[in-house]
Amino acid sequence: MAEERPPGRLPQGDLGRRIEQRRRELGLTVEDLAFRAAMAPAYIEHLEQHSTAAPEAGTLLRLAGALRTSVTELGGGHADLPSGLGQAARTPRFTELGEEDCRRLLSTHGVGRIAVSTEAAPVVVPVNYSVIDDAIVFRTQAGTVSLQGLDREVAFEVDRVDDALSQGWSVVVHGTAEQVTDPDAVRHLAERAYSAPWAGGERDVWVRIGMSALTGRRIDTW
Structure with missing residues (x-):
């Protein structure tokens, strides 16, 4: 996945719920995600349980990479847009x-x-x-x-x-x-x-x- 430049601030949305939803879609435990993102499991739990949490841009990029998604998706930036906006894969x-x-x-x-x-x-x-x-x-x-x-x-x-x-x-x-x-x-x-x-x-x-x-x-x- 191409590197994504983090936006100045997250679009309005429930970051914690989106992190948890994507983690469950991938079949990951909190510990699995923490290992992938090189973060403490307690911090992942904190993000999932507190919708007002505002992690730094670098943290968001690591989370997005570990969850195989984008910072915009985690922030709910595509909530009012149809699925399938990305370009077709090369293969x-x-x-x-x-x-x-x-x-x-x-x-x-x-x-x-x-x-x-x-x-x-x-x-x-x-x-x-x-x-x-x-x-x-x-x-x-x-x-x-x-x-x-x-x-x-x-x-x-x-x-x-x-x-x-x-x-x-x-x-x-x-x-x-x-x-x-x-x-x-x-x-x-x-x-x-x-x-x-x-x-x-x-x-x-x-x-x-x-x-x-x-x-x-x-x-x-x-």
Whole structure:
């Protein structure tokens, strides 16, 4: 990764949360990150737990390098920008993913996009989802666009882009969208779902998408 000149000050953002999130994405412990960045584990913990911490520019560069990202990303400078702003890698490698890898990448929760056909045009909307009992499930409210796909074949897409390394992956699920109305089934989903919808509000309509087909692709570097 090319050396990045630190900005005069960090863009507004929660540095501690972003450090912890990136560390967990890479599967690193606090001790692992401290070793990579040549810092004390207690200092890493301090940064993660105190959102107002303001480390020096050199420290930020070392952290960004250890986390394989950029100072701007750690500071939240790209929060309002789409992913994929970086240049393509010099030696990209494109591969198709098997079903097992697709299921692993879907994991148990996250933000995905449901694509439905409406009378006017196809529409794609993001939703917070979980994987429960081998199906995509999410909560919404009556009258939303996503409910126009009920009892029909829909597509559901999840992806992850790493701008710092110009690599990423995407997984597409095809299946029939069904509303879950049985009280016991709703209770079961509510107990196992990872998080509430970020959009907030009264979102008590549960939708389930069976995984009748899975496809995926990955771009990384040699």
